[in-house]
Amino acid sequence: MPLICESLAAVPAGNSHGGSIITHAWNPKDYGQHSAAQQAWAHELIAKLALAGDERVLDLGCGEGKVTAEIAACLPSGSALGLDLSCDMIAFARERFPSEQYPNLRFIEGDMLDLPFDEEFDVVFSNAALHWVPDHGRVFSGIAHALRPGGRILLQMGGRGNAAPIMAIANEMLADDPWRKLFAGLAPSYAFYGPEEERELLEAAGLTPLRAELIGKDMAFDLPDGLAGWVRTIWHLYLKPLPEDLRPAFIEEVVSRYVERFPSADGRIHVPMVRLEVEAVRDPEP
Template sequence: MNIMAHAWNPGDYHRHSAAQQTWAHELIAKLALAGDERVLDLGCGEGKVTAEIAARLPSGSVLGLDVSRDMIAFARERFPPEQYPNLRLIEGDMLDLPFDEEFDVVFSNAALHWVADHGRVFQGIACALRPGGRVLLQMGGRGNAAPIVAIADETLAEDPWTRLFDGPAPCYAFYGAEEERELLEATGLTPLRVELIGKDMAFDQIDSLAGWIRTTWHLYLDRLPEEARPAFIAGVVSRYVERFPSPDGRIHVPMVRLEVEAVKEPEP
């Protein structure tokens, strides 16, 4: 399972990814960058998080990598090299990283839950890091968005959706902490902290919740006929809002993020 199979709409995602950007901002602060590091950002998407990292590296640089050609094209247009000379954006697959001890830090936000084989990603990260290099990752973890995912699965089991849906049942790579720790250790990376963290994703209106589903739920939407997708989204949103009302008038989706800190030990 890899995001290579999905067609992303960078502009639409950019308008409906405020929560991901907020969490990324919090994650970047945990890097405590000195300003001269070389950073690799895996799954950089439309580039706004990568550009924020670049702004914190006056004497360093950041390379953003994403498998989506459309995302990279959008990011390059928004963050051109003449304005961001220490930022480079390339198309590439995190399952096949080609780097050899080039980076001080490997960072990723809201991307690894699209890739089933975390062990293979960690092998590439271990090769990409210089000895003593650091890893900081956050992704969807076990139990992420469970109530609304359950509603989507329930909806798919009903007509007409069960007849229209083409392919295997959706399954995101939402790992638990212990299995993620084992995968890190198997590739020679030393885990410092691997934990599941609860987050609240809040939407002010129904259209915003629908926008989040439309721009990120590719495992569901890509296997439905394009003309049927708006009705499926509307049905999931309607059921969720009805079943989980909130006294503050906003729509809340409970999220679970898996956060990983690790290092590549220095050579003896």
């Protein structure tokens, strides 16, 4: 499989979850500094795996590698493989977790829409990645081929309604100049699925859904700078269309409008998040 590292294109408004993977020029260090919530959610998700210690695990959208390394630490007789489309993320992960020190941990560049594996894994895991991929059906088909019979998947991603209040503010801004001209009136769209859609796609891929549910989470920041760092690091679909010199102004306006509109009693800034958590299996062979 060719390893792909491309510039992204935003998904148009009204996207029906079709199309190719959304990839971006990620900054691994910046992401690491502004992804504490994602790390905490990943830690909770890993606990739900209840690993025996001898499994072979595939982590899709592994990013800078710290979650995959946490999984590998639970596998004294197994191994973990992290896959990500970002060249920068994979380079950072390999440097931070060298194979000499982590012999059961590897990282490869690759596209989760074109998984090259054939019955190689006991578990497929993913945290905070699949909302970048409009075509979940194609991902699930690749997972079904990657799993051994009886293998299982546990995935968590942004789900329907994720970060809705702050994204509504950003979308309001797109009706005003100078943003209106730059976005041509189209609001970016992430692949935030609901449970019903995921179940249908899992079944179509030959997987048996065990659970698909939306889970509310709270993302909290002590200062507006923290919220701004999260927007700067994560909001590629909103920032990519903007000239680089206008991005700080866009971020500042999003943050200031949100803080003004949603004050909190404890003085912190809270963003309501919705995660879609999915658990399924590949049925054992008869």
